[in-house]
Amino acid sequence: MEKEQNSSHKVLTGGILVIIAMIIFGSYGLLVRFIQADTILLVWAMQIVGVVCFLAYLLRNRVLLNHHNMLGRIFLMTVFVVIADLSFFMALRTTTVSTAVFVKFLMPIILVIFTFRSSEITLKKLLL
Secondary structure, three states: OHHHHHHHHHHHHHHHHHHHHHHHHHHHHHHHHHOOOOHHHHHHHHHHHHHHHHHHHHHHHOOOOOOOOHHHHHHHHHHHHHHHHHHHHHHHHHOOHHHHHHHHHHHHHHHHHHHHHHOOOOHHHHHO
C-alpha cells in the first residue's frame, strides 16, 4: 500500500513538473520578444542558469560524469544548444513570434524525416 502511494506521488510530482516546464518553455518566446535586452545577453543568461541548475542536480544526486567522456559530450551538446537558442532568439527579434515558433517546432519533424531516409529504421520496425 505504501509503495503504491509513493508511486502515485511520483507520478503526480512528475506531471506537475512537466506542466511547469511546458509553461516556461512555451512562454519564453513571447518574453524574449518583449524584453528589451541584447539577444546574446539573454542566451548567455539562460545558459548560466541552466549550468547552475545542472551542477546543482549533479551534486544533489552525486552523479559522476567520468563515464565514456561524458563531460566532452555535455560540452558539445551545450555548444549546439547555444547556437540553436541564439538563432531562435534572433529569429524572434526579426520575424513574428508565430513564424519563429513554427520553424523551431518543425525542426524535429524534419530531423525524423532525414533520419528515416539515411538509416535502416523504417516505420514498420518502429511500430513493431
